[in-house]
Amino acid sequence: xYLLRYALSPGISGFGVKAAKDSKPVILCLGNADRxxxxxxxxxxxxxxRRGIPVRMIxxxxxxxxxxxxxxxxxxxxxxxxxxxxxxxxxxxxxxxPGEVAAFAPSCSTHGFGLGEALRLGAVLKALPQRLTxxxxxxxxxxWGAAPSPPVTASMESLAAAVAAEWESN
Amino acid sequence: MSRxxxxxxxxxxxxxxxxxxxxxxxxxxxHVKVKSGKLQHVQLQIYEPPRLFEAFLRGRMAPEAVxxxxxxxxxxxxxxxxxxxxAIERAWGLTIHPQVRALRRLFYCGEWIExxxxxxxxxxxxxxxxxxxxxEMAAAHKTEVEMALRLKKLGNELVxxxxxxxxxxxxxxxxxxxxxxxxxxxxxxxxxLQWALQASEAAAKLVATFPFPEFNxxxxxxxxxxxxxxxLNDGRIVSNKGIDIDAADYExxxxxxxxxxxxxxxxxxxxxxxxxxxxxxxYNLNFEKLPDFVQLLARELNAEPPLYNPxxxxxxxxxxxxxxxxxxxxxxxxxxxxxEPHVEAAPRAGRGMAVTEAPRGSLYHRYxxxxxxxxxxxxxxxxxxxNLKRIEDDLWQYLxxxxxxxxxxxxxxxxxxxxxxxxxxxxxxxxLRVYLDLE
Numbered sequence: 224x225y226l227l228r229y230a231l232s233p234g235i236s237g238f239g240v241k242a243a244k245d246s247k248p249v250i251l252c253l254g255n256a257d258r259x260x261x262x263x264x265x266x267x268x269x270x271x272x273r274r275g276i277p278v279r280m281i282x283x284x285x286x287x288x289x290x291x292x293x294x295x296x297x298x299x300x301x302x303x304x305x306x307x308x309x310x311x312x313x314x315x316x317x318x319x320x321p322g323e324v325a326a327f328a329p330s331c332s333t334h335g336f337g338l339g340e341a342l343r344l345g346a347v348l349k350a351l352p353q354r355l356t357x358x359x360x361x362x363x364x365x366x367w368g369a370a371p372s373p374p375v376t377a378s379m380e381s382l383a384a385a386v387a388a389e390w391e392s393n
Numbered sequence: 394m395s396r397x398x399x400x401x402x403x404x405x406x407x408x409x410x411x412x413x414x415x416x417x418x419x420x421x422x423x424h425v426k427v428k429s430g431k432l433q434h435v436q437l438q439i440y441e442p443p444r445l446f447e448a449f450l451r452g453r454m455a456p457e458a459v460x461x462x463x464x465x466x467x468x469x470x471x472x473x474x475x476x477x478x479x480a481i482e483r484a485w486g487l488t489i490h491p492q493v494r495a496l497r498r499l500f501y502c503g504e505w506i507e508x509x510x511x512x513x514x515x516x517x518x519x520x521x522x523x524x525x526x527x528x529e530m531a532a533a534h535k536t537e538v539e540m541a542l543r544l545k546k547l548g549n550e551l552v553x554x555x556x557x558x559x560x561x562x563x564x565x566x567x568x569x570x571x572x573x574x575x576x577x578x579x580x581x582x583x584x585x586l587q588w589a590l591q592a593s594e595a596a597a598k599l600v601a602t603f604p605f606p607e608f609n610x611x612x613x614x615x616x617x618x619x620x621x622x623x624x625l626n627d628g629r630i631v632s633n634k635g636i637d638i639d640a641a642d643y644e645x646x647x648x649x650x651x652x653x654x655x656x657x658x659x660x661x662x663x664x665x666x667x668x669x670x671x672x673x674x675x676y677n678l679n680f681e682k683l684p685d686f687v688q689l690l691a692r693e694l695n696a697e698p699p700l701y702n703p704x705x706x707x708x709x710x711x712x713x714x715x716x717x718x719x720x721x722x723x724x725x726x727x728x729x730x731x732x733e734p735h736v737e738a739a740p741r742a743g744r745g746m747a748v749t750e751a752p753r754g755s756l757y758h759r760y761x762x763x764x765x766x767x768x769x770x771x772x773x774x775x776x777x778x779x780n781l782k783r784i785e786d787d788l789w790q791y792l793x794x795x796x797x798x799x800x801x802x803x804x805x806x807x808x809x810x811x812x813x814x815x816x817x818x819x820x821x822x823x824x825l826r827v828y829l830d831l832e
Binding site: 284286287289290336340343344347348 | 511
């Protein structure tokens with residue numbers, strides 16, 4: 224429902240905003256807005272857009288990530304995180320050599336080809352960006368049609384603030 | 394993709410489960426049961442939640458259907474936009490400008506390029522080359538995977554130029570487009586399309602060397618057929634067994650049936666049964682409308698019609714990639730922006746039906762509107778629901794040929810047979826579990 228309601232919203236549609244200048248990282252927000260905590264990407268995109276920060280939404284087409292990996296030296300990704308090692312709502316930031324981040328990235332996309340697969344394919348093709356930073360919130364539920372869980376919702380502003388700080392400091 | 398096999402000789406039962414199969418789009422499971430060496434049970438269970446699009450279209454202004462139905466699928470939104478626009482234009486008696494018609498074909502070429510490139514190389518080729526997925530394949534076939542990604546990017550760019558953005562484009566509307574590209578914007582695509590045409594030919598030659606299982610069902614193929622064009626947006630609905638109807642008569646010929654094990658309806662030809670839509674159907678019914686050089690290559694590769702082997706659909710997708718690149722180049726060369734991007738729509742009470750050719754096959758839309766232009770009723774029959782019964786029928790016919798193979802091989806081939814159809818069970822989730830019981 225989120226994407227239908229906001230289909231024409233210039234701020235978060237992902238392709239209605241101008242690309243960040245090469246000197247700035249590109250921010251890619253992943254996720255399905257209508258599937259519980261997977262909505263953190265779209266929600267974060269919305270919050271960042273309200274701050275005037277350009278974002279790109281990637282919904283269901285992780286192969287498109289490959290184009291951004293090649294085109295931008297620094298890529299910031301926002302996606303739902305599931306480690307099981309932290310309570311839901313825990314905010315993560317991973318930053319480091321793309322190969323190491325790729326090794327960490329989970330393969331839990333409901334589309335079968337998600338962030339983890341895109342990073343691993345990028346590694347095989349030697350097509351990863353110079354720098355990769357991943358933000359996300361430990362998630363609890365990906366139920367169809369559900370809103371984000373309360374712990375994730377409570378961390379959403381912190382997530383957006385952290386991503387904004389990362390973008391502004393580069 | 395993960396596979397687990399548990400063998401319980403004491404009970405004489407072997408169960409195989411394949412979880413999270415990445416290369417089928419949608420949420421479903423395949424159940425196969427074999428007893429005493431004979432196939433007992435085949436069910437393609439579709440348990441993805443109902444989408445309810447037809448219901449919530451009711452009461453909306455008809456032109457909104459173009460944008461709303463585009464949300465049904467992230468890979469083939471243009472198909473939904475085109476079938477919706479054409480159906481509403483027929484309901485309201487609108488005639489579009491010839492250049493707008495050409496632009497819609499160009500728009501569709503973009504979708505075919507990106508969808509076929511994805512399926513051929515990233516979803517289906519790993520089956521033939523013995524890899525678990527495209528990542529494993531990329532290590533040994535980097536050039537081919539790079540080519541696929543570049544082709545896919547070109548398809549996306551075509552969609553962006555025509556539709557305003559790559560995913561769920563926003564420019565198409567009833568009567569034409571909200572905005573059309575300039576000649577310069579269209580020409581900017583030419584160099585890459587010329588590369589893509591050559592790349593598609595190379596892909597066809599490579600794919601033709603794949604090992605294809607021997608399997609040739611006597612399909613009833615159904616697709617659009619136009620007197621002068623390889624079909625995209627326009628034509629009559631024909632089959633190789635005598636169907637030749639206008640889209641307005643679709644529901645007199647085809648019937649959607651509910652089956653207990655599937656949340657997706659099964660389509661059949663009334664009083665006949667399953668049928669096959671998609672690249673193989675288009676190809677067999679429209680071969681002579683392909684460009685001469687595509688026909689020539691098909692003959693060189695011993696793949697001219699009649700072609701009934703569904704495993705060779707991957708090769709036909711390569712031929713259609715060649716066609717789409719060639720057609721896009723032709724349209725761009727002849728393109729002059731129309732005087733107006735769209736003709737104004739005058740709402741009225743009406744009923745319109747249209748079929749267009751999505752990458753996966755024929756997509757039917759029917760809308761009835763009231764005098765103010767609100768949708769009174771809507772019906773959408775996507776290509777995958779038209780193929781679901783045919784996929785089950787394929788498995789009933791194909792699996793007995795390979796039951797003497799190891800369980801892993803049977804499972805692999807069953808999945809591959811499903812992927813022949815590039816099923817798009819849903820654009821939102823992608824799970825297929827295969828359960829194979831051998832007693």
